[in-house]
Amino acid sequence: MSTSSGDNMIDKPRTLLAMGRRVGERLLTAPVRERLVQVADVDPYLVADDFTDPRARAALAEAEVLYTSWGCPPITADVLAAAPRLRAVVHAAGSVKLHVTQACWQRGLLVSSAASANAEPVAEYTLAAILFAGKRVLEIARLYREHRGELDWDARFPGFGNYRRTVGIVGASRIGRRVIELLRPFELDVLVADPYLTDDLGVPHVELDELLARSDVVSLHAPALPETRHLIDAARLARMRDGATLINTARGVLVDQEALTAELAAGRLYAVIDHTEPEVLSADSPLYDLPHVLLTPHIAGSLGGELARMAELALDELSRYARGLPFEHGVAAEALARIA
The missing domain is CATH 3.40.50.720 (NAD(P)-binding Rossmann-like Domain)
Structure with missing residues (x-):
């Protein structure tokens, strides 16, 4: 990790964005991308929606953190084998059940969710x-x-x-x-x-x-x-x-x-x-x-301008990780049996 003067002199973890393309277009606004590069070593325009894509695969090999949202592909054992440095998943959405697999917990990955946002x-x-x-x-x-x-x-x-x-x-x-x-x-x-x-x-x-x-x-x-x-x-x-x-x-x-x-x-x-x-x-x-x-067609959750609330919470969590602090909104494997 390289040292930066952004966000109170934090160590910026190598980060890969992983989510559906359309989600990325709405979630990753200019202010979000601007702060992303302040808290992480990241290509703010590379969004992985397929971990077999060559560019995503190359970035995955170096990634310490995945910054995810809806549409992130499942992080399977095969994906983890291609990501030997991966240590954390920061989810800019609610439930992590669709992409954080049992293999992630076995690896001991740290997981955070913006479910509260x-x-x-x-x-x-x-x-x-x-x-x-x-x-x-x-x-x-x-x-x-x-x-x-x-x-x-x-x-x-x-x-x-x-x-x-x-x-x-x-x-x-x-x-x-x-x-x-x-x-x-x-x-x-x-x-x-x-x-x-x-x-x-x-x-x-x-x-x-x-x-x-x-x-x-x-x-x-x-x-x-x-x-x-x-x-x-x-x-x-x-x-x-x-x-x-x-x-x-x-x-x-x-x-x-x-x-x-x-x-x-x-x-x-x-x-x-x-x-x-x-x-x-x-x-x-x-x-x-x-x-x-x-x-109504599933509109109660975050849509439009409300996506920014989730993106900002996830950025706060990424900043905490970069400063060596525990996640404020961490998800524990044992809690998944009774949460959404």
């Missing part, structure tokens, strides 16, 4: 969805547009509003915890359900079935694991209150989508869905047209 826009989206659900904003806007005039909203939606409504948070993940924090200024009753929760989040910790039965709005923030597939199945949907809203900004596999569609078509429940199974629904899916559904 990606959690912020998801939590903001969720907060807006919760407050809009309580006021029945989407339904009332649709009816107002259709009727072009006055309706008795109190009669149509008795008791609507957010005061003392109960919100259930399923999963005390980074995002779930951030949503709880964002809800504190509001006069809402908040519950949380998570079998792994051991610390006190300042809200009642209850079993999932109790949370579903008590909540006016249920927001999902659990990871996609074998044991959480269809966590919200037909039986659990039936436990929800008439008129309750289910918000899914986590993963589509958490919900039995067929059972949810039946409840929505019957008009008993409402839903705000940002993740579906499959992620892109078929053109004939009824979820596109059901009036009780707000369906």
Whole structure:
């Protein structure tokens, strides 16, 4: 590593950028590239999306750090064999499961993730969805547009509003915890359900079935694991209150989508869905047209200008590594079994 005067006289680690090309075009803005060369020995315009590419292969042989994001190829044992100097992966996105393989942990690589930065826009989206659900904003806007005039909203939606409504948070993940924090200024009753929760989040910790039965709005923030597939199945949907809203900004596999569609078509429940199974629904899916559904195409996470938050966090982590400091947002192999 060579010594530089940038970022408080740090040793600049040889770094390779690895991510999808389109992601790189959006994430690696001029300010990001400018800071990259201050904290790392890096070609800021070489972006590896295929580790077999000759230029990427040559850079990989010298790399001490991979600065990754969405679309990074899996870092397999074969890739590691071609990267004898590799010591760390700094991920400018959320989950590392798609590219950090078991071979990386066996090598003892240090891994960092910008999941906490990606959690912020998801939590903001969720907060807006919760407050809009309580006021029945989407339904009332649709009816107002259709009727072009006055309706008795109190009669149509008795008791609507957010005061003392109960919100259930399923999963005390980074995002779930951030949503709880964002809800504190509001006069809402908040519950949380998570079998792994051991610390006190300042809200009642209850079993999932109790949370579903008590909540006016249920927001999902659990990871996609074998044991959480269809966590919200037909039986659990039936436990929800008439008129309750289910918000899914986590993963589509958490919900039995067929059972949810039946409840929505019957008009008993409402839903705000940002993740579906499959992620892109078929053109004939009824979820596109059901009036009780707000369906969005996986936009809750970091997009547009929000990518800069993840890029900057990853740059901070790269700077910490260069100064010999531990990662602030490190990922441990043993934690992967219960995180996204």
